[in-house]
Amino acid sequence: MIFPIGFSGNPLDRIGELRGDPAFVARCAQAAGARTVLFVEDCPVLQAQPGSEALFSQTELDGLAPDLLGPESEVILLGQWGPKRPIFARQLNLALAQLDQSPDGLRIPGRPDLTVPNLRTIAAGALAEPGQVALLGQAKSLLHWHAHHRFCSACGTPSNATHGGWRRDCPTCHAQHFPRTDPVVIMLVVDGDKCLIGRQPRFPAGLYSALAGFLEPGETVEEAVRREVREEVGIEIGAVSYVASQPWPFPSSIMIGCFAQAISRDITLDETELEDACWVSRQDVVEMLEGRHPRFIKPQSIAIASHLLRVWCADMTKTEV
Numbered sequence: 001m002i003f004p005i006g007f008s009g010n011p012l013d014r015i016g017e018l019r020g021d022p023a024f025v026a027r028c029a030q031a032a033g034a035r036t037v038l039f040v041e042d043c044p045v046l047q048a049q050p051g052s053e054a055l056f057s058q059t060e061l062d063g064l065a066p067d068l069l070g071p072e073s074e075v076i077l078l079g080q081w082g083p084k085r086p087i088f089a090r091q092l093n094l095a096l097a098q099l100d101q102s103p104d105g106l107r108i109p110g111r112p113d114l115t116v117p118n119l120r121t122i123a124a125g126a127l128a129e130p131g132q133v134a135l136l137g138q139a140k141s142l143l144h145w146h147a148h149h150r151f152c153s154a155c156g157t158p159s160n161a162t163h164g165g166w167r168r169d170c171p172t173c174h175a176q177h178f179p180r181t182d183p184v185v186i187m188l189v190v191d192g193d194k195c196l197i198g199r200q201p202r203f204p205a206g207l208y209s210a211l212a213g214f215l216e217p218g219e220t221v222e223e224a225v226r227r228e229v230r231e232e233v234g235i236e237i238g239a240v241s242y243v244a245s246q247p248w249p250f251p252s253s254i255m256i257g258c259f260a261q262a263i264s265r266d267i268t269l270d271e272t273e274l275e276d277a278c279w280v281s282r283q284d285v286v287e288m289l290e291g292r293h294p295r296f297i298k299p300q301s302i303a304i305a306s307h308l309l310r311v312w313c314a315d316m317t318k319t320e321v
Contacts, residue, residue, distance in 0.1 A: 006123045006302025007137035007247045009130055012079030012087060019077050019164035028077060028086035036061060036088040037078075037132075037139050040116050041096050042251070044136050045108070046127065048115040054122075054132045055087070065110070068092050076142050076165030078135055089139035089165070091147075119249065123302045134247070141252035142166075145179045153177065182253045185224045186212035188308040189235060191262040195285065195312055196233065197296070198277035206297040208288070210305040211277075215256070225260050233277045234268025237261060243311055246304040257304045259312070285309050 018024050028034060035055035038045040046052040061069070074091040081087050092108075099106040099116055106116040117125075119140055123133050142165060152159045152170035159168040159177060168177040188210045189196035197208040213228035215221065222240040229237050239261040246255040267277055280288075280296070287293035289309060299305040 004130070005244060005246045005304055005307050006300075007134050007249060010134040010138060010247075011081055011131040012135055012138070013081075014079040015077075016166070019166055020162075025077050025164045028080075029075075029088065031084060031086055033082075033085040034058060034088065035081075035085065036090050037136055038090055038092055039139065039143055040092050040094045040099065040106075040108070042140055042144060043096065043106070043116045043118050044122060044140070045092065046115050046117065046122070048104070048107075048113050052115070052122075052127045054128045054136055064092075068094060068108070074143065074146060074161075074165075076139065076146075076161075078138055078142075081131075081135075087135060089143055091143050120300075120302075124300055137247055137249035140249040141181070141247070142179055144249075144251040149177060180252065183215040183221075184212055184248070184253045184255050185215055185221055185228060185258060186210050186255050186304055186308070187225045187229065187240070187258040187260040188305075188312055189229055189233075189237070189260045189262050190312060191265065191279075193282055194279045195282075195309075196235070196262070196267075196277060196279050197285075198233065198274045200273065201275045203275075204297065206295065207299065208276075208278075208296045209299040209303070210257075210308050211274075212255070212305075221256055221258065225258050229260055232270050232273050234264075234266065234270075235262050236264045238263045243308060244304065246307075248304075255304045257308050259308070282313055285313055289313065 035057060037054050038056060044054055046054055070091040070093045076089040078087045078089055100109050108114045117127060119136060122128055146161060149168060150158060152173060152175055154175040155170060155173040157170050157172040159170050162169050198211055199208045211229055211232055215224040225240045226237040229235050237260045241259045243257045243259060245257060248255045269277055284293060288296040288298045
């Protein structure tokens with residue numbers, strides 16, 4: 001059973017075999033069908049109109065004040081959306097603190113036609129169509145990496161963006177640096193007709209979700225799932241099965257969604273990680289997903305935790321039938 005997962009379904013051909021050719025990247029930039037997504041810090045810029053648009057043509061970029069466009073090193077070739085539509089990402093030379101406040105959100109000064117929502121709001125509110133949401137997540141992760149990796153980690157020299165923004169090269173020691181993605185295991189612990197949900201202290205009141213944690217060096221996915229569950233709730237895990245994955249651009253993770261079969265039931269809570277954890281029934285989860293449970297609030301629909309809960313409910317339905 002497959003349900004839509006936020007930030008998945010990226011429509012771009014990443015053309016990795018071509019972006020190392022500067023002449024090719026330059027031709028893409030001059031193509032009539034070229035489009036650019038714009039960011040202020042880590043927030044995308046949308047055209048404030050029905051069916052908000054995140055892709056800007058060169059003509060629309062030319063209409064921006066010259067001092068708004070960031071340095072050329074921040075131009076990233078994300079890929080091609082079809083054979084003649086290269087898509088770029090670019091950071092504007094603005095800070096969120098410089099934006100105008102309006103009843104409808106943040107606006108670029110002098111441009112009431114442009115709004116700057118955060119990426120979670122765009123995805124959760126479907127403010128852009130799913131393909132654009134996915135490539136905005138890709139762009140956010142890459143721009144964040146450039147902003148935080150300007151210096152060579154080997155010798156400290158300022159590095160240069162190359163390969164269409166997919167690599168940074170050190171001019172001194174010639175080290176090459178590539179964007180990173182941090183793997184996270186997220187698992188729904190199950191046992192028969194029960195599953196385990198938990199909440200962190202920072203969650204909104206009533207929100208419960210699947211357990212999650214970063215995969216550490218030297219671990220398999222299965223080992224990370226078993227370790228994280230044991231550390232957070234003291235439950236031993238047997239079989240681990242992969243369900244689905246999700247790019248999570250906050251700032252740049254890949255969420256690896258799994259079911260984890262419990263071989264013990266007693267919860268020993270790690271209170272530094274979790275505020276609460278409990279076993280719930282399928283009916284609890286159904287009511288939670290439908291927004292009518294008296295105690296539990298579901299994770300956002302854009303999160304893979306919501307996907308895991310829905311898949312588990314669907315599988316339980318098939319089992320009962």
